[in-house]
Amino acid sequence: MPERRHLLDLDDFSRADLETYLTTADAMQEILSRPIKRVPALRGMSVVNLFYEASTRTRVSFEIAAKNLSADVVNITASGSSVEKGESLLDTVATLEALGADIIVMRHSQSGAPYFVAERVRGHVVNAGDGWHAHPTQALLDLYTLRNRLGDLAGRKVVIVGDILHSRVARSNLWSLLLAGASVVLCGPPTLLPPALPEGWGRRVQVEYHLDRAIADADVVMALRLQKERQQGGLLPSVREYVRLYQVSAERLKRARPWVVVMHPGPMNEGVEIAPDVAHGPHAVIEEQVANGVAIRMATLFLLAGGEL
Amino acid sequence: MVLRGGRILDPGSGIDAVGDLVLVGSRIAGVLANGGGGDPAVRRLAEGAPAISVSGLLVTPGFIDLHSHLREPGFEEKESIESGTRAGARGGFTTLCAMPNTSPTVDTRATVEYITRTAAARGAVRVLPIGTVSKGEEGQELTEMADLAEAGAVAFSDDGRPVASARLLRYALEYARMLDRPIVDHCEDASLSAGGLMHEGAVSARLGLKGNPAASEVIAVARGLALAELTGGRFHVGHLSTTGALDLVRRAKERGVPVTCEVTPHHLALTDEWVAGTVSDGRAYLRPPKGRRPFDPNTRVAPPLRTQDDVEALLDALAEGVVDAIATDHAPHTIVDKACEYGLAANGISGLETAAGVLLTLVNVGRVRLETVVALLTAGPARILAGDQGLEAKRLPAGLGSLRPGAPADVAVLDLRRQWVVEPQAFASRGRNTPLAGVPLVGRVVATIFGGDAVHWELETK
Numbered sequence: 215m216p217e218r219r220h221l222l223d224l225d226d227f228s229r230a231d232l233e234t235y236l237t238t239a240d241a242m243q244e245i246l247s248r249p250i251k252r253v254p255a256l257r258g259m260s261v262v263n264l265f266y267e268a269s270t271r272t273r274v275s276f277e278i279a280a281k282n283l284s285a286d287v288v289n290i291t292a293s294g295s296s297v298e299k300g301e302s303l304l305d306t307v308a309t310l311e312a313l314g315a316d317i318i319v320m321r322h323s324q325s326g327a328p329y330f331v332a333e334r335v336r337g338h339v340v341n342a343g344d345g346w347h348a349h350p351t352q353a354l355l356d357l358y359t360l361r362n363r364l365g366d367l368a369g370r371k372v373v374i375v376g377d378i379l380h381s382r383v384a385r386s387n388l389w390s391l392l393l394a395g396a397s398v399v400l401c402g403p404p405t406l407l408p409p410a411l412p413e414g415w416g417r418r419v420q421v422e423y424h425l426d427r428a429i430a431d432a433d434v435v436m437a438l439r440l441q442k443e444r445q446q447g448g449l450l451p452s453v454r455e456y457v458r459l460y461q462v463s464a465e466r467l468k469r470a471r472p473w474v475v476v477m478h479p480g481p482m483n484e485g486v487e488i489a490p491d492v493a494h495g496p497h498a499v500i501e502e503q504v505a506n507g508v509a510i511r512m513a514t515l516f517l518l519a520g521g522e523l
Numbered sequence: 524m525v526l527r528g529g530r531i532l533d534p535g536s537g538i539d540a541v542g543d544l545v546l547v548g549s550r551i552a553g554v555l556a557n558g559g560g561g562d563p564a565v566r567r568l569a570e571g572a573p574a575i576s577v578s579g580l581l582v583t584p585g586f587i588d589l590h591s592h593l594r595e596p597g598f599e600e601k602e603s604i605e606s607g608t609r610a611g612a613r614g615g616f617t618t619l620c621a622m623p624n625t626s627p628t629v630d631t632r633a634t635v636e637y638i639t640r641t642a643a644a645r646g647a648v649r650v651l652p653i654g655t656v657s658k659g660e661e662g663q664e665l666t667e668m669a670d671l672a673e674a675g676a677v678a679f680s681d682d683g684r685p686v687a688s689a690r691l692l693r694y695a696l697e698y699a700r701m702l703d704r705p706i707v708d709h710c711e712d713a714s715l716s717a718g719g720l721m722h723e724g725a726v727s728a729r730l731g732l733k734g735n736p737a738a739s740e741v742i743a744v745a746r747g748l749a750l751a752e753l754t755g756g757r758f759h760v761g762h763l764s765t766t767g768a769l770d771l772v773r774r775a776k777e778r779g780v781p782v783t784c785e786v787t788p789h790h791l792a793l794t795d796e797w798v799a800g801t802v803s804d805g806r807a808y809l810r811p812p813k814g815r816r817p818f819d820p821n822t823r824v825a826p827p828l829r830t831q832d833d834v835e836a837l838l839d840a841l842a843e844g845v846v847d848a849i850a851t852d853h854a855p856h857t858i859v860d861k862a863c864e865y866g867l868a869a870n871g872i873s874g875l876e877t878a879a880g881v882l883l884t885l886v887n888v889g890r891v892r893l894e895t896v897v898a899l900l901t902a903g904p905a906r907i908l909a910g911d912q913g914l915e916a917k918r919l920p921a922g923l924g925s926l927r928p929g930a931p932a933d934v935a936v937l938d939l940r941r942q943w944v945v946e947p948q949a950f951a952s953r954g955r956n957t958p959l960a961g962v963p964l965v966g967r968v969v970a971t972i973f974g975g976d977a978v979h980w981e982l983e984t985k
Contacts, residue, residue, distance in 0.1 A: 225729075304862050324864035325731040326818025333816055345866070346731030385731055414729025 220332045220339040221514055223348035224389035232357065232393055238513035239358050239506070241523055245282065246509060255516050256285035262315040264306070265342070266292045266322045271480055271504055272342050272352070276319045279511035285317075307331050317515060320344075325382075338518040346380045352479055353386035355510040357394060359503050360434060363475050368395030373428045375401040375460055376438030376487050378411060383479045384438060388415050401428040402438075402460060405449040425460050432470040436477040437462045437488045453486060463489040467497065475499055524975070525569050528557075529577035529936065533584055534898035535905060535925030544582050545569045546932040549974040553928045565928070575982065577936055577970075583897050585617025585648070585933030585973060587904035587924050589785055590682070590707070590761060590850035591875065593619065593650065596637060597626025602855040602953045604638065607875070608646040610853070610952035612978035614875040615900075615935035615968035618649045618923065619853075620908075623660070624683035630655040630666045635674040647978045648971075649933075651677045651908070651919070656695045656706060662687025665698060672702045677908055677917060680707035682761060685743055692747060696756025703910040703917075705759040705783065710743035710768065711735075711826065720866055722795040722827040730799060730817060732865065735827050741767035748775045751782050759907065760784035762852045764826040766836040773845045783907050785850040786837050788881040789824065789872050789958075791891075794831050797958055798822045798865075804831040808885055812961040820861045820868035821958040824854070838885070841895050848904040849896065851878045855954020873954035877945055879937065881959070883966020887939065901925065936970035936982070943967050 218231075245253055261280040265273050273289065280287045290297075297306060303322075310318060317338045320328050325345030332339040343349040360367060372391050378384045378400050391398050392415060399420045400407055412419035422428035429435060444450050467474060476488075476497040484490045492498060526544040531554055533539075542556035545565050553565035593607035602610075604621075611619045621638055623629030629638065635652045642650035654676035658664050660683065668679055679699055686692040686708050695706050716739040721727050723734020744760055748771055751758035760772060763784045775782050792809050796802040800817040802810045811819075822828060840846050854871025861868050882896045905924025908914060914923055922930025944963050947955035971979035 302859070302862075303864060322864070324866040326865045329816045329818045330820075330864060344731075346733075348731070382731060385729070408728065410723075410725055411728040413725035 221350050221518060222328050222332060222341045224350045224353055224386055227389065227393060229393055232390060235354050235513055236358055236361060238517055238523060239509040242509040242512040251282050252284060254284045255521055256283035256519055259285045259316040259519060260314060261285045261287050261317045261319060262310055263289045264318055264320040269321050272321065275507040276342060276511050279508050280515055282512055283515055303327065307334055311335050317518060340514060343382055347382050348386045349382040350386050351510055351514055352383050353390045355503055355507045356387055356477060357390045358510055359499055359506050360475060363499060364433060370396045370433040371431060372396045372434040373399045373401055373432045374436045375425060375462060377406040377440055377444060378402050379406045379408065381438050388419060392418055399428045401425050403450065425466060426469060429466050430469045432474055434475045435462055435470060439481060440483055440487045457486055461487060461489055462492055464492055467492065477503060525572050525574040526577045526582055527574045529580045529582040531582045532897050533926040534894060535584065535902035536927050538926065543569060544926060546975055549932050551926050551928055551930045551932050554926060580969065581937040581939055583935050584901040584924050584926050585935050585971060586615045586900040587618040588616045588851050589620045589848050589904045589907060591619040591621055591853040593621045594625060594855060600857050604641045604650060605645040606951060606953045608648045608650060610875040610950060612647040612971045613951050615879050615971050616648060616875060617933035617971065617973045618651060620651045620653050620677060622680060622682045623653050623655045628655045628660050630658050632670050632674040635671055635676050639675050648973045653678045653680050656681045656686050657691060660684065662691060665694060668698055668702055672704060678705045678707050682707060682709045685709050685711045685713060689746055689750065693750045693754060696750055696754040696758060700754065700756040703912045705757040705907060707759045707761045708747050709761050710740050710747060712739045712742040715739040720823065721798050722829050724795060724830060726795040726799050737765040737767055740765045740826055744768040744771050748780055748782060752780045755781060757781045762787050762826060764790045764829050764833065766833050769836055769840050769845060783847040785848040786846050787850060787852045788874060788878045790829065791834060791837055792881050792885060793828045793958065794834055795828050797828055806831050808888055808890060809962055818865045819958055820863065820865050821956050823865060823868045823870055824872050825870040838891055841891050846899060847907060849899040851875050855952050856956045861956045871956065873950065873952050873956050876950050876952060877957060877959050879968045880964035880966055883939055884964045887965045932972060932975040934972040935968055937966065938969045939966050941967040
C-alpha cells in the first residue's frame, strides 16, 4: 500500500489497506501475548496524545500502545494546559512541532480538526475521534474484533442502533464495514437518523426505524451511547421512550442469528441503549473490543512510522 | 479620454456595439459606434483626446455591488474602506453598498457620514452606506431611517443576521416605504439554522458537520414576501441561495409583490461538495485544486454553499429574469478568524476580486450569457437603488450603472479570454479568505475607471 502519512478516516482506504492493518494487528496481538510486551519499533520517537475532549479508554489505549512500541509518550488534555488560557489549535500545534512531536494522536470536539492539524505538521497525525465525523481506530478495532469472531464479513448483516446523527463511530464503521463486504442497517429515531444521512455512503446502507425489524437475522448488533443531552435538545421526548423503542435487550436479540455478536464502543449507559444482562451476556464482546484496541493502535502507530512486517 | 475599438456593452441603455467610449472629465460623453454616425459633438470631443486601444476587450459600466462588508468602522483588521474599495476597483466595481454590521453599527447619521466622508477621502471607488433596520442590529427598535436616508443610506438591513421578528420586519417595510428604500433581509430562520455549519444534506451527513437546511432560508423568504405583500414595502432578498426561495420569489413577482433578490457568484459556482475538498458532480463548473483537504474553513459562509441542483436553478433564474442583481457578499476576515477548526471559523468569503472571474468563467463555458451577467452587475442593481422615485431623488448620480451621456465616468474593461489563477496573497483586500485559492478562471477585469480616473490598470498603455 502507498505510504499513508496520517490516519484521519477510513474513507480513502482500500480493501488491501484494511488487510494490512488487520494483519499488522495480528502481529501486535502476538507481542501482547508475550511475558514482556515491549518491542523497540518506535524507540526514540515521541507520541503526543492531544486530547481536547474527555476520554479514558481511547487515550489509555493509545498510551499503552505507544509504550509497548517503546515510544516516549506525552499526554496533553485541554484542562491544565495552555489551551485553557485560550491558545488556539494553530499555536498549540506549532508548539508541539517545535518540541519535536513525531506523532500527534488527537481527540477533538470539532469535526475536521485533525485535518487542520495534518496540513500544518511535518509529523504524523492520528485521529482519535473528531466531533461527529470519524473515529478510524475504533472502526478498525471493531472490524478486527468481528473478523476474529465471524471470519469473513461478506454478506453479514450489521445493525448499528442509536444516535447515528452524532456518532463518529457509526460514520467510520460505515466505511470499513461496507469495504469488508457487510451490509449495514442503521436504526434509531428519525431525529437522530435523518433519511438523507446514508446518501453520504452511496445508498448502500439501509435505514430502519423499528429495531425489531432491523434486528431480524442480524449477525452483529452495535449499540451506540445515547447522550442524555439529546432530550434537552428536543431530539427525544424522553429517555424512557428511547429505551422502550431502541434498547438492545435479550428479548429483541432472539430475532437475531444464534451467533449474534453484540458490540458497544463505550462508555455504556447500561439500562439505556443496552440492557445490563446483554452487556455482560454471552454475545457481548465489549471487553474484547477494548483489548483489541491496543493491538490496532500499536499497528496504527507502527504503520504510520513506516514499519513493515 | 477615449477607449478605442472595444466591444461596448451597456445593458442599461441597450448598447452592444464595437466602437469608442468617450469620457470627458468625470462624466461619460458618449459612445461612437464603428462605421460612423453618432453625436457630432461627441465626435469632436473625441478628436484630439488621448486614446487608449481596448480592441478585443469588453467595455462595460463599472459594476455596482449591493452587498459588501467593508468592516469599517470597528473591524479594520479585516478590511478598511480604503482596502475594500481598492479590492472593488480590482474587481471592476465602482460602487459598493456597504453593509452596516460594523462596530458601532450604522444606525446613526454620524456613522453614515463617517463612512461617506472616509470613502470620499480614502476610497478608490464610490461607497453607498446601508443603514441598519434596528438600533445596534438588536432587533428591538427601528433606527431613524429618515435621518439615515437623508445622510445617504440607500437601503436598510440587519445583515449578518435576519431581521429579528416578523413584527419588526413589518414595521421596517412600512416605514421604509415612505423613503422608497428597500429592506435587505438576511433570510434565515434562526431556530432551524442555529449551529449549522454547512448546507444540510448528504455531504454534511458524511462529514459530521451540523447542517443548515434549505428550509431555513425558504421560511424566512416566505415571511418577508408575506409582509411585503401586506405592507407594499420594498423587500430585497440578500444572497438568495436555494431553489425553494427562488420559487417563492418567482411566484411573488408574478403576483406583483414588491420584491427583488440578489445572488452571489459563489452560490452560482460552488457547492457543498467544496467543504469535502473534492467535487464529484459532473455538472460542476469549478473544482478545488487537487490535494485540497476537507473542512477548509474558507468554504464556511452564510448562507452555506448549496447543492449542484441549487446552482443550476440559480443559473436558470438568471436567464429567466427572476434574479435582479448579482452581489458579492464580500466578507473579508483575518487569518486568525479562519485558521482554526471549521466549527469555530467565521462565516464569509472575500469576493470582490474573484466575482468577475467566476462569472466570466460561467460565460465562457456557455452556461450563462454575457449580456445577462453584465446587466446584473450594472443596470440591475442600479434599478434597485433607483426604486420608484429614481436615482436623483436619492441624490445619486444620474445614469449610475450605465454609459449614458452625463453618467459618471465609471467603466470596467474586461478581457474575456484571459486565463488566470486566483492568488489570495495578491489581493488588495485584507481578507484572503476564499476557497478559490489556486483555482484557474477564464476572464478578468483588466482596467477600472472611476469618475474618469484609472483605479485599476493592467493594460499596456495608460
